Amino acid sequence: MSTNIFAHRGASKYAPENTMAAFNLAYQQGAGGIETDVHLTKDHIPVLMHDENVKRTTNSTGYINDYTFDQLKQLDAGSWFSPEFAGARIVSLEELIKWIHDKPLYLNIELKNNKIDYNHLEHIVYDRLSYYHLLHRTILSTFNPTSVKRLKHLNRNVGVALLTSRRHKNIVPAAKDLGANAIHIQYRHLNQLLVDKCHQENMTVRAYTVNKPRQLLHCFSIECDGIFTDTPKTAVKYRDHFNHQSMK
Ligand code: G3P
Numbered sequence: 622m623s624t625n626i627f628a629h630r631g632a633s634k635y636a637p638e639n640t641m642a643a644f645n646l647a648y649q650q651g652a653g654g655i656e657t658d659v660h661l662t663k664d665h666i667p668v669l670m671h672d673e674n675v676k677r678t679t680n681s682t683g684y685i686n687d688y689t690f691d692q693l694k695q696l697d698a699g700s701w702f703s704p705e706f707a708g709a710r711i712v713s714l715e716e717l718i719k720w721i722h723d724k725p726l727y728l729n730i731e732l733k734n735n736k737i738d739y740n741h742l743e744h745i746v747y748d749r750l751s752y753y754h755l756l757h758r759t760i761l762s763t764f765n766p767t768s769v770k771r772l773k774h775l776n777r778n779v780g781v782a783l784l785t786s787r788r789h790k791n792i793v794p795a796a797k798d799l800g801a802n803a804i805h806i807q808y809r810h811l812n813q814l815l816v817d818k819c820h821q822e823n824m825t826v827r828a829y830t831v832n833k834p835r836q837l838l839h840c841f842s843i844e845c846d847g848i849f850t851d852t853p854k855t856a857v858k859y860r861d862h863f864n865h866q867s868m869k
């Protein structure tokens with residue numbers, strides 16, 4: 622097997638996270654998939670941003686769900702990162718879907734509904750993916766266990782991952798009980814035993830956020846199915862070298 626490399630918020634080490642610049646760069650760097658985070662605006666448009674509040678990654682303040690989509694589009698989502706990216710705009714889920722449509726990339730949409738449980742977020746996201754025929758190469762993920770259930774209720778064939786940042790002895794049966802197909806776990810809780818348990822249960826396991834060569838090689842050697850990285854170029858280089866060596 623070969624570990625799939627997802628660009629975490631795009632190639633977020635080199636371009637402002639969750640912007641088209643970061644997604645384009647991830648594609649150029651050879652990532653196999655894009656990971657992004659989704660929230661809802663006041664007028665119920667799914668938009669891509671990590672935090673609930675725009676303060677850290679734009680030139681404004683306040684919660685995403687207090688802005689309309691048109692208002693959010695006025696903000697500068699690039700200058701905080703570097704002047705080179707001044708004027709970068711917040712991206713809607715629809716824009717990302719249209720961009721990814723003709724590219725051979727997987728998509729991991731993380732529903733950011735663990736702090737604000739946005740009404741109908743699951744349905745709205747599912748509907749867009751279904752409309753553009755992207756469900757077969759999309760993994761939906763969330764830290765919110767109830768949301769995993771809701772997603773599975775919409776369509777039991779859609780790929781859903783339970784996200785966890787904690788050590789949890791029974792994470793595999795717990796995720797399975799919710800109906801999840803995968804576990805997305807913080808790198809420091811990843812180990813061979815967990816990978817084996819997941820595979821025995823026919824579940825996929827992916828780790829975040831893996832940037833350092835030593836950590837990348839560990840993931841490849843224990844056959845972790847996927848990793849999320851801010852530096853796809855480095856990850857691809859190490860993964861291809863690792864695969865080449867193990868074929869010898
Ligand atoms: O989806 C993997 C990872 O992105 C989860 O954590 O906080 O970076 O969204 P966070």
Ligand code: MG
Binds near residue numbers: 656657658731
């Ligand atoms: Mg995320």
